[in-house]
Amino acid sequence: MSETSGGKHVAVIGGGPGGYPAAFLAADLGMRVTLVDTEANPGGVCLYRGCIPSKALLHIARVIEETEELQACGVRFNRPAVDLNAVRAWKDSVVKRLTGGLGQLRAARKVELVRGRARFADRKRLRVDLAEGGAREIAFDAAIIAAGSRPAAIPGWPVSPRIMDSTGALELPDLPKRLLVVGGGYIGLELGSVYAALGAAVTVVEMLPGLLPGADRDLVAPLAKRLEKKFAAIRLNTKVASVREEGETLRVTLESADGARTEETFDRLLVSVGRKPNSGDLGLDAAGVELDAKGFIRVDAQRRTSDPDIYAIGDVAGEPMLAHKATHEARVAVEAILGQKTVFDPRAIPAVVFTDPEIAWCGLTETQAAAEGRTVKVAKFPWTASGRALTLERTEGLTKLLVDPETERVLGVGIAGPGAGDMIAEGVLAIEMGALASDLALTIHPHPTLSETVMEAAEVFYGHCTHALGKAR
Numbered sequence: 245m246s247e248t249s250g251g252k253h254v255a256v257i258g259g260g261p262g263g264y265p266a267a268f269l270a271a272d273l274g275m276r277v278t279l280v281d282t283e284a285n286p287g288g289v290c291l292y293r294g295c296i297p298s299k300a301l302l303h304i305a306r307v308i309e310e311t312e313e314l315q316a317c318g319v320r321f322n323r324p325a326v327d328l329n330a331v332r333a334w335k336d337s338v339v340k341r342l343t344g345g346l347g348q349l350r351a352a353r354k355v356e357l358v359r360g361r362a363r364f365a366d367r368k369r370l371r372v373d374l375a376e377g378g379a380r381e382i383a384f385d386a387a388i389i390a391a392g393s394r395p396a397a398i399p400g401w402p403v404s405p406r407i408m409d410s411t412g413a414l415e416l417p418d419l420p421k422r423l424l425v426v427g428g429g430y431i432g433l434e435l436g437s438v439y440a441a442l443g444a445a446v447t448v449v450e451m452l453p454g455l456l457p458g459a460d461r462d463l464v465a466p467l468a469k470r471l472e473k474k475f476a477a478i479r480l481n482t483k484v485a486s487v488r489e490e491g492e493t494l495r496v497t498l499e500s501a502d503g504a505r506t507e508e509t510f511d512r513l514l515v516s517v518g519r520k521p522n523s524g525d526l527g528l529d530a531a532g533v534e535l536d537a538k539g540f541i542r543v544d545a546q547r548r549t550s551d552p553d554i555y556a557i558g559d560v561a562g563e564p565m566l567a568h569k570a571t572h573e574a575r576v577a578v579e580a581i582l583g584q585k586t587v588f589d590p591r592a593i594p595a596v597v598f599t600d601p602e603i604a605w606c607g608l609t610e611t612q613a614a615a616e617g618r619t620v621k622v623a624k625f626p627w628t629a630s631g632r633a634l635t636l637e638r639t640e641g642l643t644k645l646l647v648d649p650e651t652e653r654v655l656g657v658g659i660a661g662p663g664a665g666d667m668i669a670e671g672v673l674a675i676e677m678g679a680l681a682s683d684l685a686l687t688i689h690p691h692p693t694l695s696e697t698v699m700e701a702a703e704v705f706y707g708h709c710t711h712a713l714g715k716a717r
Contacts, residue, residue, distance in 0.1 A: 255384035260288020262558030262570030263390030285347035305441030363527035393559035420511035432516030604668035608656035623705035643697035
């Protein structure tokens with residue numbers, strides 16, 4: 245037992261990317277840990293029904309599209325034959341390998357796993373409805389709530405197996421000829437891309453005037469242009485007025501901003517209008533844990549709730565609802581339980597949209613800067629000037645920096661293009677370290693790579709970029 249753990253017993257509710265890192269770290273630091281989750285192995289929605297299976301399918305979609313794009317390079321393939329059963333089995337095998345590995349790590353750390361659903365009986369006890377039946381009480385010294393979130397539903401729509409949320413879409417029940425995606429956010433665009441690559445005619449409906457609301461428009465533009473070719477239609481400023489089943493199809497009434505209505509028929513419909521925190525069935529009243537108006541658990545900078553011995557992390561504790569944010573919060577909560585000086589105060593949390601092209605950003609965005617009236621200089625490097633992008637036939641990309649004009653500190657980074665999700669970590673590190681644009685410009689990047697575009701964007705800021713003209717605006 246660690247000298248600093250004091251023999252504490254920590255109960256963790258939820259085995260996702262917040263819960264299992266919290267449980268593992270607490271065990272590593274000498275605490276006795278009980279992890280409560282409905283699955284046989286840790287992983288949570290992210291691993292079982294979210295991040296990992298969707299990225300597995302996006303990989304397949306990308307390879308299919310690459311075979312088509314290579315025609316411009318003089319290489320032609322026959323249209324691939326898609327075996328949905330085999331695709332589904334491979335996707336499930338990826339999930340099984342990862343969750344199985346986490347199960348082994350849990351056992352090696354001697355973290356007790358209790359399968360079931362937990363609710364607070366009071367401020368110091370959980371009642372768990374066990375998966376195999378019956379119930380069990382767990383007394384704890386400290387508890388960490390990592391209950392995650394669920395897809396948001398649209399009230400009033402019919403209950404139909406043809407209307408899917410993200411979980412249902414990842415099961416690949418079949419390949420519809422016509423798929424309607426309701427919501428132009430990252431979930432809808434990622435899954436819509438998968439179904440389009442597999443052969444479905446995909447229509448996206450978004451109530452707002454642009455895809456990916458909240459992201460800078462110049463980053464979204466390359467993706468929107470590409471999706472216009474891949475999707476059957478993208479309907480902006482449009483909402484679904486009604487849905488009704490007609491035999492084996494869905495008849496959908498679409499209404500534009502000017503009130504004009506049209507009717508279309510689809511084989512399936514994917515609802516992707518956001519997620520809601522799983523905070524409503526945890527017995528929080530019995531523990532004295534407070535919620536905000538949106539249903540998120542109120543937490544302080546150490547992720548402590550209104551009860552000093554109960555912490556909340558991940559989706560249930562507020563935006564942004566991202567797996568890596570939950571994992572970082574897990575460390576803060578565990579260290580706080582041990583009385584260490586710790587705080588959740590990131591300067592930059594990266595966001596990644598795993599479409600093709602990918603979009604990634606961190607720190608300050610131009611949209612935020614304009615809303616806050618902040619003066620920044622924006623340095624952009626177009627991928628049309630990137631040798632590596634040319635060899636990939638992917639010159640639609642863009643890398644940009646938001647820089648403080650007085651201190652020259654990097655405040656934000658945005659990237660659109662293949663591999664943007666992997667590249668954005670350099671931007672996160674730069675912001676967290678308080679790097680100047682000159683630090684990026686003077687860092688030798690390997691050639692020829694897409695990562696060079698970060699260096700060259702910094703050179704644009706100073707007005708002497710080798711492969712581009714002009715200065716930051």
